[in-house]
Amino acid sequence: MKGPSEPGHVVCFGELLLRLSPDSGTPLDRSDRLDLAVGGAEANVAIALSSLGLPVAMLSAVADSPTGRRALAALGEAGVDRQFIRRKAGRMGLYFFEPPSGPIGGRVTYDRAGSVFALSDPAELDFGAALKGAGLLHLSGITPALGPAGVELARAAVNAAAEAGVPVCFDGNYRASLWEAWDSDPRSVLTELVEQATVLIGNHRDISLLLGTSFSGDGPDRRREASEAAFARFPKLTTIASTARHVESATTHGLAARVDQRESHWQTDEVRIAPIVDRIGTGDAFAAGVLLRWMEGASAQDMAKTGLSLAIMKHGVPGDTIAVTRTELDAFAPAGVDVRR
Numbered sequence: 393m394k395g396p397s398e399p400g401h402v403v404c405f406g407e408l409l410l411r412l413s414p415d416s417g418t419p420l421d422r423s424d425r426l427d428l429a430v431g432g433a434e435a436n437v438a439i440a441l442s443s444l445g446l447p448v449a450m451l452s453a454v455a456d457s458p459t460g461r462r463a464l465a466a467l468g469e470a471g472v473d474r475q476f477i478r479r480k481a482g483r484m485g486l487y488f489f490e491p492p493s494g495p496i497g498g499r500v501t502y503d504r505a506g507s508v509f510a511l512s513d514p515a516e517l518d519f520g521a522a523l524k525g526a527g528l529l530h531l532s533g534i535t536p537a538l539g540p541a542g543v544e545l546a547r548a549a550v551n552a553a554a555e556a557g558v559p560v561c562f563d564g565n566y567r568a569s570l571w572e573a574w575d576s577d578p579r580s581v582l583t584e585l586v587e588q589a590t591v592l593i594g595n596h597r598d599i600s601l602l603l604g605t606s607f608s609g610d611g612p613d614r615r616r617e618a619s620e621a622a623f624a625r626f627p628k629l630t631t632i633a634s635t636a637r638h639v640e641s642a643t644t645h646g647l648a649a650r651v652d653q654r655e656s657h658w659q660t661d662e663v664r665i666a667p668i669v670d671r672i673g674t675g676d677a678f679a680a681g682v683l684l685r686w687m688e689g690a691s692a693q694d695m696a697k698t699g700l701s702l703a704i705m706k707h708g709v710p711g712d713t714i715a716v717t718r719t720e721l722d723a724f725a726p727a728g729v730d731v732r733r
């Protein structure tokens with residue numbers, strides 16, 4: 393029997409993945425050992441928000457197998473409510489991540505086709521029960537990129553949220569290789585989903601794809617122009633958040649955050665991050681920081697600053713997820729800090 397989640401909880405809907413990585417500098421096709429981490433964009437947000445103290449439920453389907461249980465354990469450790477995760481016979485989605493090494497960039501290879509999540513029928517998931525009394529549904533553009541069944545799952549999620557009166561956060565998370573693997577029409581699918589969203593995590597390039605208009609170039613003016621066009625096209629949207637990344641080298645990036653609301657705009661200064669321990673999951677950490685403050689009704693400035701802080705912290709943490717407390721996040725200052733004793 394499924395119990396109610398805490399009122400005002402966040403529901404994260406998406407696929408849990410296992411990531412397998414060779415040592416940095418060893419190509420996958422020459423590797424003898426792989427390091428395992430649990431990921432999945434929406435699960436990363438669930439783990440971050442739950443660790444920060446918010447009530448969070450994950451809505452998903454995993455394999456009823458040791459690999460599925462490994463993924464579930466990561467959510468459990470962070471205190472995420474797992475009662476709406478269906479366990480089924482089948483396989484978990486995997487991905488291989490070759491970390492960047494010196495001048496060689498990082499590379500992701502997916503092995504997730506036919507996973508229990510990707511093949512789930514919306515009727516197998518209890519959207520209504522999970523969303524009852526919820527304060528937010530978070531999903532991303534990865535689910536509809538998985539194929540026609542993924543499109544149906546994402547549609548069912550946003551429709552159930554509309555029915556339950558729950559606001560939706562949609563993170564664009566554009567994964568070209570997933571969309572290109574089937575006869576897809578990302579623009580029409582993503583437009584339909586963003587029409588139901590209140591919060592969009594996405595930059596001017598995501599908005600270019602949605603509107604079919606090119607906001608090329610960079611800089612705050614292009615981003616603001618893109619956000620204004622998105623607000624005009626999508627009446628439900630109140631908040632658009634994005635990061636601007638400047639890649640200096642594999643281990644040194646600059647990162648700034650921007651939040652646009654209809655009446656206010658904020659872009660942080662760029663912070664230089666070096667050396668980067670693990671860049672994967674930093675976009676999800678940013679989303680979690682923004683959503684933490686959005687749930688509190690904070691200003692664009694506070695959302696941008698908190699999102700940026702959590703994203704910067706994640707660059708120093710191995711794996712896809714970050715699990716820090718609110719006290720740790722509030723005390724964080726990106727500086728050359730030695731051991732605190």
Ligand SMILES: O=C(O)C(=O)C[C@H](O)[C@H](O)COP(=O)(O)O
Nearest residue numbers: 431432433672673674675676712
């Ligand atoms: O690729 C996928 O489908 C995944 O879900 C695996 C990762 O956990 C996220 O992609 C991390 O996303 P970023 O925060 O943008 O680095």
